[in-house]
Amino acid sequence: MQWQSRILPVSLALLIAIITTSFSALFNVEASILIILFLICFASSYFLIATALEFLVFREINEIYLSFEKIKKKDFKLTRRRLSTLTASPLQQLNEELYEYATKKQAEIDYLTQLEAFRREFLADVSHELKTPIFAAQGFIHTLIDGAVEDPEVRDKFLQKAAKSLEGLDHLVQDLITLSQMEAGIIKMHFQETNLNLILEEVFEQLEEKAIERNISLIIDERTSSECVIWADRNRIRQVLTNLVENGIKYGKEGGFVKVWLLQTKEHCVIEVEDNGTGIPKKHLTRIFERFYRVEKSRSKEKGGSGLGLAIVKQIIDAHEGSIEVESKVDKGSTFRVTLKRFPNQLSENIPTPQNEFANQL
Structure with a gap:
C-alpha cells in the first residue's frame, strides 16, 4: 500500500508535466524555460495529487484496514473519527458503516458479558437458597434416624421442623417456576374487570392474623377512592397486593402500621402501600426487584420468604x-406505589382480551 501511494502520484505528475511541456514546445519556447516548466509542473502536480490521494483515499483505506485488524482480534472498540467534509465519499461511508457494525457487536458482547455475570450470580443465589432448607431437613431427619425417634416429644418436634423446612423449599421452587414461566410468557394473564377495593378487603382479611401477631394495624387510607376498577388479572393483582402488604407486616416495627391508599385519577388507578418500618437504604432501592436480592440477608432469613416476591410483583x-416505584427512608418506613390503567380507559383503547395477542405473549 505504501509504495502504491507513491508510484501513482509520481506517474500522474510525470504525465501531466510531459503533456504540458510538449504543448509549450509547439510555441518555440527556449529549452531552459521548458525544463523549468517541466519541473514546476511535475512538482506542483505531484504535491496536489499526493495530497488529494492521501486525504481522500489512502487515509480512509488505512483506517478500514486498521479496523479490520481489530475486528479479526475480536476487538470491537473502534474510535470514531469525525470528518469535516459535508459529503462523504464511498470510502468514508464504508468506514462509517464499519464503525456502526463494530459498535453493535461491542454492545452485543457487553450484553452477553452482563448475562454471564447475572447467570453466575443467579446460580450462586439459587444454590445458597436451596442449600439452607435441605441441610436443615437433613439434620432433623438424621437426628431421628440416630435414635431420637424413640422419644415421642423430640420426634414430633423434629418432624415439624423438618416439615417446615421442606415447605419453605417447596415455596421457593414454586416461586422460581412461576417467575420463570412469567418471563418465558408461558403463564397467561386472564384480563377482566377488577375492583381493587374488593381485593384489598380480601387481602386485609387474609393477613389479619399475621398483623395481630406483630401488633401492626392494617389501615385503609381515608382518602381512598370509593371504587377503583382496572382491567387486569384479578388473581395476579391480588398476589401483588398480598406481597406488598405482607412485606410491610414482616419488616414493619411492632406496634406500627401498614396503610394502603387507592387513588383513582383520570386514566389510572394508583396503589400506595406505606409502612413505618425499618426502611430501605438508598443504595439498595434500585435492586430490590431483582431475584433473591435482600437488603439484610441475615434478618431476611429470619423473616422467611423466598426472596422472589418483589421480582414476581415486578413481572406482574x-x-x-x-x-x-418505591420511596424509603431508613428508620422511617417505605412506600410502594403501583400505577395501573383504569378499566374505562382500557376499553376506549381497544384493550386486548385474554384471547388477544398481548395475552398470548404474557
Missing part, C-alpha cells in the same frame, strides 16, 4: 403495562 406489573 410489567405484564399489565403498569409501573411500580
Whole structure:
C-alpha cells in the first residue's frame, strides 16, 4: 500500500508535466524555460495529487484496514473519527458503516458479558437458597434416624421442623417456576374487570392474623377512592397486593402500621402501600426487584420468604403495562406505589382480551 501511494502520484505528475511541456514546445519556447516548466509542473502536480490521494483515499483505506485488524482480534472498540467534509465519499461511508457494525457487536458482547455475570450470580443465589432448607431437613431427619425417634416429644418436634423446612423449599421452587414461566410468557394473564377495593378487603382479611401477631394495624387510607376498577388479572393483582402488604407486616416495627391508599385519577388507578418500618437504604432501592436480592440477608432469613416476591410483583406489573416505584427512608418506613390503567380507559383503547395477542405473549 505504501509504495502504491507513491508510484501513482509520481506517474500522474510525470504525465501531466510531459503533456504540458510538449504543448509549450509547439510555441518555440527556449529549452531552459521548458525544463523549468517541466519541473514546476511535475512538482506542483505531484504535491496536489499526493495530497488529494492521501486525504481522500489512502487515509480512509488505512483506517478500514486498521479496523479490520481489530475486528479479526475480536476487538470491537473502534474510535470514531469525525470528518469535516459535508459529503462523504464511498470510502468514508464504508468506514462509517464499519464503525456502526463494530459498535453493535461491542454492545452485543457487553450484553452477553452482563448475562454471564447475572447467570453466575443467579446460580450462586439459587444454590445458597436451596442449600439452607435441605441441610436443615437433613439434620432433623438424621437426628431421628440416630435414635431420637424413640422419644415421642423430640420426634414430633423434629418432624415439624423438618416439615417446615421442606415447605419453605417447596415455596421457593414454586416461586422460581412461576417467575420463570412469567418471563418465558408461558403463564397467561386472564384480563377482566377488577375492583381493587374488593381485593384489598380480601387481602386485609387474609393477613389479619399475621398483623395481630406483630401488633401492626392494617389501615385503609381515608382518602381512598370509593371504587377503583382496572382491567387486569384479578388473581395476579391480588398476589401483588398480598406481597406488598405482607412485606410491610414482616419488616414493619411492632406496634406500627401498614396503610394502603387507592387513588383513582383520570386514566389510572394508583396503589400506595406505606409502612413505618425499618426502611430501605438508598443504595439498595434500585435492586430490590431483582431475584433473591435482600437488603439484610441475615434478618431476611429470619423473616422467611423466598426472596422472589418483589421480582414476581415486578413481572406482574410489567405484564399489565403498569409501573411500580418505591420511596424509603431508613428508620422511617417505605412506600410502594403501583400505577395501573383504569378499566374505562382500557376499553376506549381497544384493550386486548385474554384471547388477544398481548395475552398470548404474557
